[in-house]
Amino acid sequence: MDQSSHIAEELYKKNLELTERNKTLALLRKIDEIILSKVTDIEEVVRQIAQAVVAEAGLKAVYIFLLNKKESLLTPHGISLSKSINDVDPNLQRAMFSVKISWNDDSNLIIKAIKERKMYQTESLYNLFKSIINEKACRKIQDTVDMKSFLIYPLVAREEAIGSMIISPREENQPYFAYQKDLIDRLPEVISIALDNSLLYDRIQRANLRLMELDKLKDEFVSLASHELRTPMTAVKSYLWMVLNKSNSLDPQIRSYLEIASAETEHLIKLVQNMLTISRIEGKRLELNIDIVNLFDLVMHSYNTLKVKAGEKNITITLLPYPEKLMVSGDKDKLSEVFENIIGNALKYTPNKGSVSIYFTIEKNKIAARVSDTGPGISKQNLPKLFQKFGRLEEAKQNRTPGTGLGLYISKQIVELHKGTIKVESEVGKGTVFTVYLPMV
Numbered sequence: 001m002d003q004s005s006h007i008a009e010e011l012y013k014k015n016l017e018l019t020e021r022n023k024t025l026a027l028l029r030k031i032d033e034i035i036l037s038k039v040t041d042i043e044e045v046v047r048q049i050a051q052a053v054v055a056e057a058g059l060k061a062v063y064i065f066l067l068n069k070k071e072s073l074l075t076p077h078g079i080s081l082s083k084s085i086n087d088v089d090p091n092l093q094r095a096m097f098s099v100k101i102s103w104n105d106d107s108n109l110i111i112k113a114i115k116e117r118k119m120y121q122t123e124s125l126y127n128l129f130k131s132i133i134n135e136k137a138c139r140k141i142q143d144t145v146d147m148k149s150f151l152i153y154p155l156v157a158r159e160e161a162i163g164s165m166i167i168s169p170r171e172e173n174q175p176y177f178a179y180q181k182d183l184i185d186r187l188p189e190v191i192s193i194a195l196d197n198s199l200l201y202d203r204i205q206r207a208n209l210r211l212m213e214l215d216k217l218k219d220e221f222v223s224l225a226s227h228e229l230r231t232p233m234t235a236v237k238s239y240l241w242m243v244l245n246k247s248n249s250l251d252p253q254i255r256s257y258l259e260i261a262s263a264e265t266e267h268l269i270k271l272v273q274n275m276l277t278i279s280r281i282e283g284k285r286l287e288l289n290i291d292i293v294n295l296f297d298l299v300m301h302s303y304n305t306l307k308v309k310a311g312e313k314n315i316t317i318t319l320l321p322y323p324e325k326l327m328v329s330g331d332k333d334k335l336s337e338v339f340e341n342i343i344g345n346a347l348k349y350t351p352n353k354g355s356v357s358i359y360f361t362i363e364k365n366k367i368a369a370r371v372s373d374t375g376p377g378i379s380k381q382n383l384p385k386l387f388q389k390f391g392r393l394e395e396a397k398q399n400r401t402p403g404t405g406l407g408l409y410i411s412k413q414i415v416e417l418h419k420g421t422i423k424v425e426s427e428v429g430k431g432t433v434f435t436v437y438l439p440m441v
């Protein structure tokens, strides 16, 4: 052989080698794409991987079996053949796809490979499907696709067997480079990771759906229970009110008991009402009746309602006028609930003879409505608790100030539904300022 033909042969070999190497890279990239793609259905992932392996790596066939531990069964989830057997015999195709191998069938080569975590090789398809597909049918499948041998790999993820991959490679007498072998050796691991990923995703998605269902059930339960509780509790409250207000001859001891019962019933009614509102907010069922609202008038209404309470505690309450109209777009009742709670809190937590003032400013196209009090103030570490559900602080509990601890949580949700924010500034011993920011219209 002269020098130039030797070089030509070397070049040819190198070229083939590079082509193989390219195929390996293309396949690995493709599998990567499948793992990272939006396809999360395990069946679809397995099918795509099997297809890619046959198409990109030029193998004769790939079967991917997944292990169903609950049913102790190994079933095919992805079969890709370089030549269709459906055209030759649809029955064979059906037989191939509906194979079920018992996990306890230790004589089966695939089960053996998985249990022993070892690669097995065989020349006959019948060895894989003994007692499941008859020998003649196996032969026919093998001849149709022209498969000469089968490599059986266990698929293992995080030390757990998840299935098996069976590959039928090209014939040995065709150029079969180290890269091709290298690729086949790496495939089980790559595919295990891909499958593990989508199995996990599948499980998480199912758990998530279940949680969503439970959440809905919980919502429905709270909603139903609140409705059912509200009517009898309102009746109890009305009768207590009647006894307390219409009878002059009540024994003082009995009167005090009834007063406690009445206050507790009121508390329960408010709790139920708040839980109903929260279940609506969290179930995204809270509807806003949007109007253009004069915020000053709305706050003044809450102020007028609560003035009596301020009087009872000798608290000076002031509402500073604002020179311009303060218009917002919002739900009157819901926004009133917010201000009644914030002003109500200021009055509730400020000791007798303190003062509460309400004033407005405009900051960057937002109306800031402030409620400031001379109460005990709130420590820095307690500030984040305020807007949580049942976020009553120790002081409030100790002083037995009535409340459910849901007011600020609900207020924050309502303000946010209005595209606003709520902020608190406070220092222990120096009082508290709550600010509600709402977009101005």
Ligand SMILES: Nc1ncnc2c1ncn2[C@@H]1O[C@H](COP(=O)(O)OP(=O)(O)OP(=O)(O)O)[C@@H](O)[C@H]1O
Pocket: 270, 274, 341, 345, 346, 349, 350, 373, 375, 376, 377, 378, 386, 391, 392, 393, 394, 395, 396, 402, 403, 404, 405, 406, 407, 408, 409, 432
């Ligand atoms: N102005 C304030 N000064 C001091 N502490 C406050 C003030 N406003 C709220 N808090 C604290 O924040 C907690 C949460 O307030 P929130 O309005 O959510 O509940 P509540 O007033 O206890 O009950 P509810 O409003 O449901 O009747 C209160 O229990 C109280 O400990």
Ligand SMILES: [Mg+2]
Pocket: 341, 342, 344, 345, 403, 407, 408
């Ligand atoms: Mg409150």
